Amino acid sequence: MVKITDVARHAGVSPSTVSYALSGKRPISEETRRRVEESIRRLGYRPHAGARALASSRSNVLALVVPLRAGIHVPVVMQFAVSVVTAARLHDHDVLLLTQEEGEEGLRRVADTALVDALIVMDVQLHDPRLPLLRALDRPSVLIGFPAAPDGLTCIDLDFEAAGELCVERLAGLGHRVVALVGSPPEVYVRGTAFAQRVVRGFTAAADRNGLASSVHPCEASPAAARRIAERLLREQPALTGVVVHNEPLLEPLIDAFEQLGLRVPADLSVTAICPDELAGNLRVPVTSIAIPSAEVGGRAVDLLMRKLNGTPCPEATLLTPAMTERGSTAPRTLTS
């Protein structure tokens, strides 16, 4: 293994000079820097991560805690993860992958052993048991998602409440008077998943505000469940003409089910969804939707973390404004419908 002293000798300088040339923490003459860089290339020098971490008390590694719970859409999680890794690399950091299964102990472990400098936590629950720990930890963290009491914690997410509202406003604007929200599986709500509940809140508030008849239906993600919920909606709300779907894998089977029951989208039924663009755009019936901007959220989460690590002030709460992409699954309510 080639080490910093080897580089120093080869370049005819002291090890500390090599270190400063590398880190830029002290001025180094152009000439010396060039010699050092040349030696580094020639010798193929790579600083030892452990030694660096020990001496500088910075590991340049971030922890990313990914959820494995039922009812969350895996591709979205993966996109987050990838965007976090990509963004971290831009800041010369790596990413350690933790599963939620490890729980608080896992967080404490990687923080206390100084394995990581900072943490990103996904799938935050409204009353997440990890919150006190995250507040107490001596390392900065960013939550993807908003708990009920986010004070003292840095959070970022799509504004799901606004997203729920926006879906309803859209339908209301098209003249629809009876709408329904088909959401995630019941357990998602039961355990207090923040973003799911916020969609419900926004949906309900906007429906009330616009004087619409509305209902909310958690739903399992299976074709059979899609069928059942479609039948039930038509039975209970015969005048239904607008549906908001917040359940990725259910989107396609649900539309299939409605169509099999004789409803055409968008002629008889307008549908909007909150889901990744790739999903909404690649269905048999492309769906007007609000994107879940995983890549942007991941990237910005890393940026926030970097600011905290550098001591730069940064906002506690970041809510991304939802944007709706029209894909033709909504239409004005017709009198025949």
Place this chain on the structure above:
Amino acid sequence: MVKITDVARHAGVSPSTVSYALSGKRPISEETRRRVEESIRRLGYRPHAGARALASSRSNVLALVVPLRAGIHVPVVMQFAVSVVTAARLHDHDVLLLTQEEGEEGLRRVADTALVDALIVMDVQLHDPRLPLLRALDRPSVLIGFPAAPDGLTCIDLDFEAAGELCVERLAGLGHRVVALVGSPPEVYVRGTAFAQRVVRGFTAAADRNGLASSVHPCEASPAAARRIAERLLREQPALTGVVVHNEPLLEPLIDAFEQLGLRVPADLSVTAICPDELAGNLRVPVTSIAIPSAEVGGRAVDLLMRKLNGTPCPEATLLTPAMTERGSTAPRTLTS
């Protein structure tokens, strides 16, 4: 921060004794060990990962390289990742997440900086450019997937060739004489994705061996493409009664397409697939399939890596035997069909 000397003082022993008590690399009396453990708990001691890595030249971190290419099924990747993390934790290791985008430079970086002790590489291509590097690296690695020339590398995967064969044998055993393989998108084959090509090989070999008429069709994963491929198959092979699907997201739309064309599964058309059990079992029409045992592969990959790290001999090639689960999407060929 509480360090090993603090523990030593508290327990009335030397730091090295604490270290040995922790690692078990030298005998420590029952009595002393207990005192040390007590002190550790009382003080909340956590060894500093960087210091440990520096002194022992072991970081206890594994690198996991995940693919982001088009045409690979994201949930499968995620399952691998999670099972790798879980298995690694059982061996007291953590997992660093790398994206394929980082390429060879990324592998070299984490290896040369001693950030990781070993590497797991997913989505290996037949002629993967990373192979020479992996061979040259001073850290052990395990590939998930088999390249064309796996010599000198440790590889593990489902035996996709046998899986392809098994699907055909099943159909042949039920009397089907004309079969088709609907595979992954063309680009997957073009870039030489090992597992995809192996399925084709097994499929073709078994079809020939059994004297079946067969055809192979790469296919995009969209409902429209499903529709097109279904129509084309019926046009070109009117006597078709057996289909093997190796394309997760296409499975459901393809069956839909066939049914819309008037074919009932399994009455008119027998379908088998190679895909995760969760997928096959949760379709509207459950499909008889060969599971992709992501969790097992991930776990065993970690085990292999641990053996290599410990110097224990371990097999170069591990091929998992495919197992088919019956779910009712296959039936004997009837004369009317």
Place this chain on the structure above:
DNA sequence: TTCCCCCGTCGAAGCGCTTCGACGTCCCGC
């Protein structure tokens, strides 16, 4: 009884890097 070896523990020497204080040199301002 004597010798040897193993058990259990200690002290010290690093692992490879960063960082702090120090020091010479050069240049600017007065």
Place this chain on the structure above:
DNA sequence: GCGGGACGTCGAAGCGCTTCGACGGGGGAA
């Protein structure tokens, strides 16, 4: 012409841990 910065570099002191060699004491074998 001289004091004082800034600049550029060096040496040394750790960062917190593992590990090697050493050593005293006790027990078994001869």
